[in-house]
Each structure stands twice: as structure tokens, then as C-alpha cells.
Amino acid sequence: MKKLLAVVLAVAMLLGMVSIASAEEPVVLKVASIWSAETEANRAPMLKTLAEFEEAHPEIKLEVEWYEANAWKDQGETLALSDSLPDVFYWNAGGVLWNLVSSGDILALNDYLTDDIKDQLIGGALANMTFDGKIYQLPYTNACSCLYCNTELFDKYGVKIPETLDELYAAVEAFKAAGVTPMALGGGDKWPTNMYTDLITLRFVGDEAARACYYKTEGATFMTQDWIDGMAAFKKLIDLGAFPDNAIELTRDESEVPYFNGEIPMYVHGQWFSGSLSAEMQQKVKAVKFPAVGKGYDNQWMGGPAEGFSVAAYTQHPDEAFIACQFLAQHQSDNGFECGAGLPAWKTEVQCGNPVMNQIAQQVAEGDSLLLWGNTALSGADADLIGATVYDVLAGTITPEQWCEDMETIFGK
Amino acid sequence: MKRVLSNKWSIMVFVLPTVLFFTYIVIIPIFKTLWYSLLNEIPAKIGDASHFTGLEHYITMFTPGRRNPFPGAVVNSLLYAALSIFVQLPFSMLIALILANGAKGESMYRNTFFIPVVISSVVVSLLWGRLYKGLLPQIFESLNWEVPKNGFLGNPQTKIWLSFVPSLWQYVGYHMLLMYGALKSIPEDVIEAATVDGASGAKLAFRIQIPMIKPMLKVCLSFSLIGSFKLFDTPWVLLERSNRDLPALSMYVEMFTNHNYSYASAQAIFIVLECLVFTVALNILFRDRDERNLRRRKELT
Numbered sequence: 001m002k003k004l005l006a007v008v009l010a011v012a013m014l015l016g017m018v019s020i021a022s023a024e025e026p027v028v029l030k031v032a033s034i035w036s037a038e039t040e041a042n043r044a045p046m047l048k049t050l051a052e053f054e055e056a057h058p059e060i061k062l063e064v065e066w067y068e069a070n071a072w073k074d075q076g077e078t079l080a081l082s083d084s085l086p087d088v089f090y091w092n093a094g095g096v097l098w099n100l101v102s103s104g105d106i107l108a109l110n111d112y113l114t115d116d117i118k119d120q121l122i123g124g125a126l127a128n129m130t131f132d133g134k135i136y137q138l139p140y141t142n143a144c145s146c147l148y149c150n151t152e153l154f155d156k157y158g159v160k161i162p163e164t165l166d167e168l169y170a171a172v173e174a175f176k177a178a179g180v181t182p183m184a185l186g187g188g189d190k191w192p193t194n195m196y197t198d199l200i201t202l203r204f205v206g207d208e209a210a211r212a213c214y215y216k217t218e219g220a221t222f223m224t225q226d227w228i229d230g231m232a233a234f235k236k237l238i239d240l241g242a243f244p245d246n247a248i249e250l251t252r253d254e255s256e257v258p259y260f261n262g263e264i265p266m267y268v269h270g271q272w273f274s275g276s277l278s279a280e281m282q283q284k285v286k287a288v289k290f291p292a293v294g295k296g297y298d299n300q301w302m303g304g305p306a307e308g309f310s311v312a313a314y315t316q317h318p319d320e321a322f323i324a325c326q327f328l329a330q331h332q333s334d335n336g337f338e339c340g341a342g343l344p345a346w347k348t349e350v351q352c353g354n355p356v357m358n359q360i361a362q363q364v365a366e367g368d369s370l371l372l373w374g375n376t377a378l379s380g381a382d383a384d385l386i387g388a389t390v391y392d393v394l395a396g397t398i399t400p401e402q403w404c405e406d407m408e409t410i411f412g413k
Numbered sequence: 414m415k416r417v418l419s420n421k422w423s424i425m426v427f428v429l430p431t432v433l434f435f436t437y438i439v440i441i442p443i444f445k446t447l448w449y450s451l452l453n454e455i456p457a458k459i460g461d462a463s464h465f466t467g468l469e470h471y472i473t474m475f476t477p478g479r480r481n482p483f484p485g486a487v488v489n490s491l492l493y494a495a496l497s498i499f500v501q502l503p504f505s506m507l508i509a510l511i512l513a514n515g516a517k518g519e520s521m522y523r524n525t526f527f528i529p530v531v532i533s534s535v536v537v538s539l540l541w542g543r544l545y546k547g548l549l550p551q552i553f554e555s556l557n558w559e560v561p562k563n564g565f566l567g568n569p570q571t572k573i574w575l576s577f578v579p580s581l582w583q584y585v586g587y588h589m590l591l592m593y594g595a596l597k598s599i600p601e602d603v604i605e606a607a608t609v610d611g612a613s614g615a616k617l618a619f620r621i622q623i624p625m626i627k628p629m630l631k632v633c634l635s636f637s638l639i640g641s642f643k644l645f646d647t648p649w650v651l652l653e654r655s656n657r658d659l660p661a662l663s664m665y666v667e668m669f670t671n672h673n674y675s676y677a678s679a680q681a682i683f684i685v686l687e688c689l690v691f692t693v694a695l696n697i698l699f700r701d702r703d704e705r706n707l708r709r710r711k712e713l714t
């Protein structure tokens with residue numbers, strides 16, 4: 001009996017070893033994602049994307065680290081210095097991406113990107129991710145900023161949703177007279193202020209001249225009356241009391257709370273903000289293009305594919321990392337659009353359940369142009385400067401003219 | 414054992430690993446940073462000698478201009494150092510004296526004052542942020558006082574001062590505990606003798622207790638000064654993103670946001686030098702006093 005038991009155990013052990021040896025170990029990839037907070041509009045779609053990946057690619061195991069967006073930006077820069085970026089990671093496009101491309105941290109994806117894959121992307125999707133003909137990122141969303149209006153408050157106080165800048169000034173004055181703060185703004189994070197100034201100046205300067213400045217084209221200049229007028233229009237909003245008294249010390253998160261609570265009627269924000277609106281708020285909010293100025297640039301938009309997934313240049317598994325990168329970008333594009341977190345960067349059959357997102361998608365499709373935000377198109381110290389200078393305008397420590405002078409320094413003048 | 418320790422070679426063998434390790438993680442990086450600070454802007458990974466620009470970054474650092482926040486940042490760090498030395502340390506000393514002289518509930522108060530030290534600076538900053546953005550304006554409004562324009566943390570006149578408060582508050586307990594420990598180690602008979610001679614209260618504190626814990630005061634002063642020049646976390650969390658109101662903040666933004674590695678290296682070297690100069694000055698100051706006292710004592714005897 002004992003002998004029989006020993007034989008059975010030995011056979012079982014042998015079978016166990018054989019099965020272990022034959023089971024192929026999955027390739028493990030480290031992935032860095034933002035959207036660590038449960039409230040982030042892109043969080044649920046990303047979890048769905050990861051579940052889909054796990055099912056579709058059992059041969060690749062993704063170990064995901066979640067970060068808050070700003071924290072990841074700092075962490076990513078630090079990891080890049082020691083060549084230890086994760087295999088696949090979220091990153092901004094434009095100048096922010098160029099920082100890591102120029103230091104040799106990101107893998108060019110040209111060898112992997114077949115025409116078939118490129119055809120699945122929307123037109124011009126890779127423009128902000130391509131440097132010297134090499135593609136360093138795959139977008140998961142198309143972005144834009146617009147004016148979110150709480151129609152309930154507009155109706156309550158009998159104010160018209162502004163279509164022109166003068167109507168915007170009138171709306172601000174009407175809300176102020178009613179004791180309501182007209183526009184939300186988280187100036188402490190700096191970039192939310194850029195959302196306002198980029199759109200206002202775009203209406204005065206136009207896509208072509210603004211693009212020349214943000215991409216530092218030869219002959220471009222901020223020292224024009226149009227730039228001054230654009231910043232002066234923003235200054236006028238400040239002087240009219242459009243923003244909360246302490247807007248400059250608020251973070252983006254803090255500034256959103258009164259808007260979510262239905263206390264503030266207007267907010268200029270990215271399209272992703274619509275995904276953070278509750279189902280109830282989605283019925284009240286109307287997303288419109290920023291008011292017109294009448295200089296011929298009124299259907300131009302700020303944005304474009306500005307975020308995506310990249311592969312570290314030093315990954316040990318470039319083939320698998322590309323598979324993961326493409327899958328995450330494409331599926332997040334679908335899943336994000338489906339739940340209203342973002343506009344798709346890949347061609348899709350998916351329908352969005354968020355009415356606000358549908359309004360934005362429709363208007364952007366009819367828009368004349370999309371220009372990447374100044375702080376994203378510019379890189380390094382220039383990007384920091386455009387954030388610091390609009391902060392100073394908001395604080396009232398510099399004038400619109402001085403803003404133009406300060407920005408002119410990016411051309412080395 | 415005595416024979417081993419008297420052998421210089423043995424001592425060297427024991428000390429060598431630590432010296433090598435310290436050289437590798439502290440001395441070499443400092444000199445490497447110094448080298449980078451003398452180069453033109455290049456990725457820090459390269460460090461090519463053909464980009465040598467000498468002291469250009471150091472000159473830029475102190476060239477006045479609206480868009481050069483570094484000189485202002487240095488002034489702010491000196492202000493913080495002054496606040497630490499003239500407000501934080503005396504306050505810590507006051508609490509330490511009260512507790513060491515046998516106040517009721519000594520243990521409870523000692524632990525309570527020390528609690529902020531063990532809390533993360535980020536948590537402390539977030540708590541104070543809530544106070545500045547929420548409770549404080551409410552109190553001001555209820556008292557019909559005017560809240561500063563742009564809020565407490567947005568107003569250029571108030572924000573830097575208010576960003577100092579949390580770390581000043583947080584480390585009161587740390588210095589208090591060091592001083593308290595030193596005060597408690599003063600022999601009882603010294604205190605008794607002074608009391609018999611009629612010393613009490615302030616006289617006992619200023620004539621007996623404080624002079625006797627001077628080595629610990631020197632430690633506290635050094636920590637306080639060096640901490641002031643390196644202050645980073647509280648203003649980083651409390652104030653606007655990528656602010657450059659202190660040298661360490663400026664260095665961080667130049668390095669990780671602006672990718673000006675060489676310029677950031679120059680600022681890092683300045684911070685190291687600043688800490689070094691003030692620490693040496695402090696040592697000289699205390700040594701001179703010690704020597705003067707020793708000389709006076711010798712003359713008396």
C-alpha cells in the first residue's frame with residue numbers, strides 16, 4: 001500500500017513538473033497610467049481596456065502603476081533621467097513628448113506601424129507625436145477645449161448663452177449682479193488658465209499666427225496688437241470679476257467642485273471634463289464653442305490629439321510593448337468615447353452615451369482647425385513660461401503688454 | 414581590542430568601506446554636479462566637455478530681471494531662516510523649559526507637541542491648505558475683515574509668509590524634544606545649587622539651563638539653518654504649481670520642468686555652498702565664544 005502511494009505521489013509530482021515546464025511564462029510589462037482617482041472620467045474605461053487586454057493577450061501580463069496626472073509627469077521625468085521608464089506609459093504629446101524623445105528615452109514606432117494600423121486612426125492624429133518623420137506615440141483621445149454652460153443657471157437668471165465676446169461680458173455682468181460667480185477657474189495649477197487665454201487669444205490672433213508662435217516658426221512674434229488685444233480681453237474678464245476671488249490659489253480639482261454643485265454657470269475646460277459630469281448635470285450642461293470676436297477665426301478650436309501611450313526605448317520586450325501600446329491606445333479611445341470621457345482618436349463604430357460629449361464631437365467635426373494648446377505645443381522652459389505668465393496676468397502683477405514681451409523671449413529676443 | 418584600535422591600519426580597514434560609500438554617494442555627485450553646472454545646456458546623461466561655459470549659469474542666476482526669480486528665492490530662504498532662528502527656536506526653547514521644569518501633564522504635552530513631526534509634510538501642507546482656503550477666509554468674513562486680494566495663498570504679499578508657517582509649526586516639536594532632552598540631562602545638583610543661591614524662573618533659565626545646553630542649541634541652529642535653505646515640500650504643495658519662490662523649488666523646476674540640467678546644477682551647487690558657508694560660520698561663532706569663555710575662565714583662575 002505504501003509503495004503504491006509512493007508511486008502515485010511520484011507520478012503526480014512528475015506530472016506537475018511537466019505541466020509547469022510546458023506552461024509558457026507570460027511576458028511581464030510595466031505600464032504607467034494616470035487616472036489614479038476613482039472620480040477620473042477615464043478611470044473606468046481604462047479598467048475595461050485592461051480587462052480586454054488580459055483576455056485578448058494572455059501571453060502578456062501588464063503590471064499597472066496608477067498615478068495622479070501631475071505626479072506622473074514629475075515621476076516620469078525623474079525615471080527618464082535614470083533610464084528606468086516603464087515599458088509602456090501614458091504621456092503628453094507635443095513639446096512634453098519632445099523632451100523625452102530628445103533625451104533618447106522613447107522608442108520610435110515606425111517599424112511596427114503598418115499602413116493598416118495607420119488607416120485606423122483619424123486624419124492628422126499623429127501630427128503632434130511625430131518628430132523628424134518618426135512616430136513616438138499612439139493617441140487614445142482627441143482633445144479640445146470649449147465653454148461649458150449650465151443652462152439651469154442661465155435660465156434661472158434670464159441670461160443668454162454667449163455667442164460673442166460682448167455677450168460673454170454681458171453674461172458675466174448679469175451673473176455678478178445676481179451675486180453668482182460667473183466662471184470657474186483653478187489658477188493654482190496654471191494650465192487651466194491657459195485654457196482660457198489660448199482660446200481668447202486664438203479668436204484675435206487666428207490659428208496660423210498662433211501656430212507659428214507655439215511651434216516657434218521663424219518670423220513668428222507675440223509683439224502684435226492682436227496678441228495684446230487677446231490678453232486684454234482676458235484681463236477684462238478678470239476685472240469684471242468673472243472668476244472666483246481666490247481663483248489663483250485654487251487647484252483644478254477644487255475649482256470644479258462649485259461647478260459640479262451647480263453654483264457656477266460657466267467653465268472653459270477640456271472635452272474630458274464632460275465625462276466627469278454626473279448624469280443629472282449632463283442634462284443641464286451645454287457645451288459650446290468659445291464666443292466669437294468677428295475677426296474670421298470664430299470656428300477655430302484649441303486641442304487635437306495631445307495624449308497617448310509611448311514605449312520606453314530601453315524596454316526588454318519591444319514587440320510585446322508595441323502590441324500593448326497599440327491595444328491600450330485603440331481600446332481606450334473606444335471605451336473613453338463610449339462613456340463620454342473623450343473624443344476618439346481612432347475610427348470607431350462606438351456610440352457615446354454622454355450628450356455633452358456628443359455636442360462637442362459634432363461641433364469639433366464642423367470646426368475649421370484644431371491647434372494644440374500653447375503649454376503642450378511648447379516644451380521645457382517655454383511651456384513653463386506660458387504658464388507662469390498667464391498666472392501673473394491673473395494675479396495682476398503684469399499687464400497684457402508685458403505678457404507679450406515676456407513670451408517674446410522664447411524666440412531668444 | 415586596545416591593540417587593534419591603536420593600529421592605524423586596522424582603523425583604516427574599518428573606516429574604509431564607509432568612506433568609500435560616502436564618497437560614492439555624496440562627494441562624487443557633488444563634484445559631478447559642479448562639473449555639469451559649468452557646461453552649456455545639454456542632457457545630463459552626456460556631460461560633454463566641449464560644452465564648457467564657465468561661470469555663465471552662476472552669472473545668469475543673479476542677473477536681475479522680472480523673469481529671474483532666483484535672487485528673490487534666496488531672499489525668501491534667508492527670511493525663512495531668520496523666522497526659524499528668531500521665532501521657531503525660541504518658541505521651542507520656551508516649551509522645552511516649561512516642560513523640563515516639571516509642568517503638570519509634562520509627558521502628555523511633550524507627546525502632543527511632537528505629533529506633527531511624525532506626520533508627512535505633504536499631509537501637513539494639505540491640512541494647512543484647507544485652513545488657508547476654507548476656514549481662515551470664513552473667519553475673516555464673519556469678523557468683517559478683508560480677505561487679501563486673490564486669497565491668502567494667491568496674494569503675492571502674504572503667500573510666501575503663510576507657506577512658511579506649516580513647517581515652522583511642524584518642527585517646533587522636533588527642536589523642543591532635542592532641547593527638552595538636553596535640559597533633562599543637566600545634573601539635578603546644579604539646579605538645586607542654583608535654586609539654593611536664589612536663582613529661579615528666568616534667571617535659572619538664562620544663567621544656568623540655556624548655557625548648559627549650548628551644544629544642543631548649536632545642533633538645533635545647524636538643523637534649522639540647513640533645513641531653511643533646503644525647504645521644498647510645504648511651499649511646493651501649498652503654493653501654485655511649479656512655483657520658484659525658494660532656491661530648492663527653483664532648482665527642481667529648472668531640472669524637471671524646464672530641463673535646464675546645467676542651470677539647475679548651478680543652483681544645486683549654490684544651495685550646497687550656502688549650507689556649507691552658514692554651517693562653518695555657525696561653528697566659528699560658537700568656537701570663538703567657547704574660546705573666549707575658556708580664556709576668561711583661565712584668567713579668573
